[in-house]
Amino acid sequence: MQRTIYIISGPAGVGKSTTSKRLVERLDRSSYISGDDVSHIPVNGRGKPWLCKETHDLTWKNILSLIKNLISYNYDIVIDYVTFPSEARWLVKELKYSDVRIHYIILMVDKETIIHRDSLRAPSVQMGERSVVLLNEFNDELNDFNNVLDTQEFTADQVDLVVNEILNSNRFLIN
Amino acid sequence: MQRTIYIISGPAGVGKSTTSKRLVERLDRSSYISGDDVSHIPVNGRGKPWLCKETHDLTWKNILSLIKNLISYNYDIVIDYVTFPSEARWLVKELKYSDVRIHYIILMVDKETIIHRDSLRAPSVQMGERSVVLLNEFNDELNDFNNVLDTQEFTADQVDLVVNEILNSNRFLIN
Numbered sequence: 001m002q003r004t005i006y007i008i009s010g011p012a013g014v015g016k017s018t019t020s021k022r023l024v025e026r027l028d029r030s031s032y033i034s035g036d037d038v039s040h041i042p043v044n045g046r047g048k049p050w051l052c053k054e055t056h057d058l059t060w061k062n063i064l065s066l067i068k069n070l071i072s073y074n075y076d077i078v079i080d081y082v083t084f085p086s087e088a089r090w091l092v093k094e095l096k097y098s099d100v101r102i103h104y105i106i107l108m109v110d111k112e113t114i115i116h117r118d119s120l121r122a123p124s125v126q127m128g129e130r131s132v133v134l135l136n137e138f139n140d141e142l143n144d145f146n147n148v149l150d151t152q153e154f155t156a157d158q159v160d161l162v163v164n165e166i167l168n169s170n171r172f173l174i175n
Numbered sequence: 176m177q178r179t180i181y182i183i184s185g186p187a188g189v190g191k192s193t194t195s196k197r198l199v200e201r202l203d204r205s206s207y208i209s210g211d212d213v214s215h216i217p218v219n220g221r222g223k224p225w226l227c228k229e230t231h232d233l234t235w236k237n238i239l240s241l242i243k244n245l246i247s248y249n250y251d252i253v254i255d256y257v258t259f260p261s262e263a264r265w266l267v268k269e270l271k272y273s274d275v276r277i278h279y280i281i282l283m284v285d286k287e288t289i290i291h292r293d294s295l296r297a298p299s300v301q302m303g304e305r306s307v308v309l310l311n312e313f314n315d316e317l318n319d320f321n322n323v324l325d326t327q328e329f330t331a332d333q334v335d336l337v338v339n340e341i342l343n344s345n346r347f348l349i350n
Binding site (some may be wrong): 024025027029030033041044051062068069070071075 | 199200202203205206207208212216217218219220221231233237240241243244245248252316328
């Protein structure tokens with residue numbers, strides 16, 4: 001049976017985790033991969049995935065291995081991770097022989113909202129300038145906006161509306 | 176370069192996580208796999224790994240995939256999971272062509288200690304009878320005690336002594 005992968009991406013502070021977890025709940029046979037958790041499996045000796053190519057590549061290989069196993073056990077998959085268009089395209093290529101539909105969703109809010117949300121985090125996990133750098137990196141790499149889902153106007157208790165849009169639209173399909 | 180895998184096993188309440196995390200810190204190039212975390216990647220549709228063969232098998236396939244990737248990136252690996260001797264042997268078989276040493280350590284305390292430690296957990300995560308069932312399952316499956324490390328006499332601030340024993344002994348080697 002054909003399975004579905006949802007890549008929930010976007011810069012820090014757009015609501016990836018909240019949206020991903022709600023989406024997982026809405027699917028009958030579902031799994032949840034936190035890219036951050038996978039990137040933290042290496043402990044001593046690893047670099048930051050956005051600075052160290054080796055750590056970055058290992059993280060994506062681990063995610064890909066988990067995806068392949070989960071597909072073979074008939075799970076839909078929600079990936080919660082900062083995933084750039086080039087990385088989403090790499091996944092499509094690696095999974096071209098698998099019977100899956102891949103939806104790639106870039107959640108987006110404006111710069112002021114990202115800075116504000118970052119300031120609300122506990123100081124130890126605040127990203128500071130990095131959160132704006134990430135936002136700019138997304139804007140630089142985007143060729144079109146088919147995959148962007150603007151969540152600026154949604155409040156925290158409207159997550160279900162965002163999930164409905166993800167579930168009911170074909171515009172996020174990339175394979 | 177030959178890498179090392181440490182499987183830190185034993186029933187609930189013996190100190191697997193504490194010991195594993197300290198061991199990871201002591202290794203130069205190390206990684207940490209929480210079997211519980213891996214078993215929770217499937218969300219809707221999964222069973223309990225100790226009751227549902229399919230969920231059990233998927234968990235171990237995911238762990239094995241992560242191990243293979245981590246070895247190819249030259250990481251030592253600490254696996255923190257309730258791992259029975261038969262499962263450790265399965266890992267040895269699956270990794271027979273990999274250049275790794277596999278140490279299998281079953282941490283053990285007595286029944287009264289396990290019951291006491293379980294009672295100290297938050298009610299929502301207490302295992303109740305299951306913690307004793309697990310202890311009995313280990314005792315039933317054990318043919319010899321080479322892999323058992325009795326931590327009954329160690330206090331919480333003596334974790335480093337346990338880690339020293341793991342690092343300096345060859346008796347846990349199973350391949």
